[in-house]
Amino acid sequence: MRIAAGVLLVFTSLSSSSVIAQGPPQGAPGRGGGPPPTPRASAPIDLTGYWVSVISEDWRWRMVTPLKGDAASIPVTQEARKVIDAWDPAKDEAAGVQCKAYGAPAVMRMPGRAHITWQDDTTLKIELDAGTQTRLLHFGGAAAATEAPSWQGYSVAQWERPPQTPGAPPTLPIFAIRIGTRGRALEATTTNLRAGYLRKNGVPYSEKATVSEYFDYHKEPNNDEWFTVTTVVRDPQYLNGPFITSSDFKKEPDGSKYRPTPCSAR
Amino acid sequence: MTHLRLLLIAILACAPLPAAAQVDFSGQWAPVYHEDNPERIPGPELGDYTGLPLNDAARLQADSWDADRISVVSSYQCRPHSSDYGMRGLGNLRVWTELDANQQLLAFHTYMPAWGSERTIWMDGRAHPPDYAEYTFQGFSTGVWEGNMLTITTTHLKTNYYRRNGVPSSDRRTVTEHWTRHSDFLTVVTVVDDPVFFTEPLVRSQNWFNDPGQSLPAFNCEYAPEVLGAQKVPNHLPGSNPYLTEFADWYGLSLDASRGGAETMYPEYRQKMAAPHSKPPDKCQRYCTCGGGFNCNVTAPR
Numbered sequence: 028m029r030i031a032a033g034v035l036l037v038f039t040s041l042s043s044s045s046v047i048a049q050g051p052p053q054g055a056p057g058r059g060g061g062p063p064p065t066p067r068a069s070a071p072i073d074l075t076g077y078w079v080s081v082i083s084e085d086w087r088w089r090m091v092t093p094l095k096g097d098a099a100s101i102p103v104t105q106e107a108r109k110v111i112d113a114w115d116p117a118k119d120e121a122a123g124v125q126c127k128a129y130g131a132p133a134v135m136r137m138p139g140r141a142h143i144t145w146q147d148d149t150t151l152k153i154e155l156d157a158g159t160q161t162r163l164l165h166f167g168g169a170a171a172a173t174e175a176p177s178w179q180g181y182s183v184a185q186w187e188r189p190p191q192t193p194g195a196p197p198t199l200p201i202f203a204i205r206i207g208t209r210g211r212a213l214e215a216t217t218t219n220l221r222a223g224y225l226r227k228n229g230v231p232y233s234e235k236a237t238v239s240e241y242f243d244y245h246k247e248p249n250n251d252e253w254f255t256v257t258t259v260v261r262d263p264q265y266l267n268g269p270f271i272t273s274s275d276f277k278k279e280p281d282g283s284k285y286r287p288t289p290c291s292a293r
Numbered sequence: 294m295t296h297l298r299l300l301l302i303a304i305l306a307c308a309p310l311p312a313a314a315q316v317d318f319s320g321q322w323a324p325v326y327h328e329d330n331p332e333r334i335p336g337p338e339l340g341d342y343t344g345l346p347l348n349d350a351a352r353l354q355a356d357s358w359d360a361d362r363i364s365v366v367s368s369y370q371c372r373p374h375s376s377d378y379g380m381r382g383l384g385n386l387r388v389w390t391e392l393d394a395n396q397q398l399l400a401f402h403t404y405m406p407a408w409g410s411e412r413t414i415w416m417d418g419r420a421h422p423p424d425y426a427e428y429t430f431q432g433f434s435t436g437v438w439e440g441n442m443l444t445i446t447t448t449h450l451k452t453n454y455y456r457r458n459g460v461p462s463s464d465r466r467t468v469t470e471h472w473t474r475h476s477d478f479l480t481v482v483t484v485v486d487d488p489v490f491f492t493e494p495l496v497r498s499q500n501w502f503n504d505p506g507q508s509l510p511a512f513n514c515e516y517a518p519e520v521l522g523a524q525k526v527p528n529h530l531p532g533s534n535p536y537l538t539e540f541a542d543w544y545g546l547s548l549d550a551s552r553g554g555a556e557t558m559y560p561e562y563r564q565k566m567a568a569p570h571s572k573p574p575d576k577c578q579r580y581c582t583c584g585g586g587f588n589c590n591v592t593a594p595r
Contacts, residue, residue: 082557083344099577099581101327257481273498
């Protein structure tokens, strides 16, 4: 029995060394039994600062408003095509909904600059000069049931966890270790969205849309710093399947080029 | 008791020690063409250099390109996509690992059926070969872990293209990749530093989804003389290519913007962008519905 306990102790020790490698998990007690580190304190990557979206992809759909009817690359439904063909920016202006293309499913794809800061220890704020939009990524919590849908919706964030099949039972660390123990990415899920456009030329998403995002930081050999956000939009009404893009942002030394501009429907 | 202790020691000796953080990218990956679909699947328009930090040397070479070259010059007929363009092109992908006798990761291998491209990414810390070593379409790749991100450096690449409309890539380029896996998605950021044809590195990112039902075929390509008696390499001399304005005209763009360049890739360029080269069409006429597959409505130009 003592031997069995010793085996368990040693394997537990091996297992816990993997946990140390990834830092304290969110919500877990800190060292010495103190309060767990805040999401801000336990951030594995630093996304704060000013960033510019460099338009090396989808240039003619992003840098100019595409021609009416151009939904290339987006897996739209037939129902969406009717909305696309009916797009009229004058009607959007008259209705005061010029920001329809600046919602969370599309705004990270807009040409522009982002200013990222911590609003508090559990809320990451992303301000975007395109359309003067503000996104709040909440670590923990959920949207209040009474909250009205909005362009940016409600975003719940977490730092990436080690990869494991959702719902999988606990596994014994015998003859196997967990890999991918040190997560680096920021994950966000956004719901409670007001219906809008995936592109400025009226390619729609509905209020049923959800957005999953993964922010990855990378530093290049020339010391340029970047983050790439992979955006997965799901919409049972207007998309045939998940719409997946990834947008690349380069860090800037300051906010001298950050110029908030109003939404434009054209 | 002594035997039990020996058994315990033996078990512990066999137990793998916690390794540096890593992710297993093995499996079948289906590409997602939700970015630049018309360029990547049916193929780019002539004279579309948007989104590329090109210099004048690159434009000069691209302007001279003629698609008939593929039919006349046999060495172009079966020319593979290089490993950097391949990640942007027809990118169905299979990844598998090679382990050493101690079950440590020696290399990732990748296979893409487009031109049967097979590639090795060495993970054992070996150095890149000297500059005089062989250059290939897949190049020489080494990888390191940065947390859950696999960062790959590739050198020794043959000349190839950044876009299938003649935009060239040089054999002086170095390619850095960052692979990340989130849920069932794979994202690869590709950073190309090409001192011959770029004024700054080109950074793009591509996406795949895990597709266990995907099976990749072999690729067969045979050289064949398609234009008998051809006496010259099809080309356009400087200033003589009549097709370079079509792209701007069809999509309502300024001609300067269609010529690419680093300046055109930043948001502030929109403030100084010239007017469209000609009056834009009232609505989209070409490639308007290119979605996940080949359902593009390619209609005749105006």
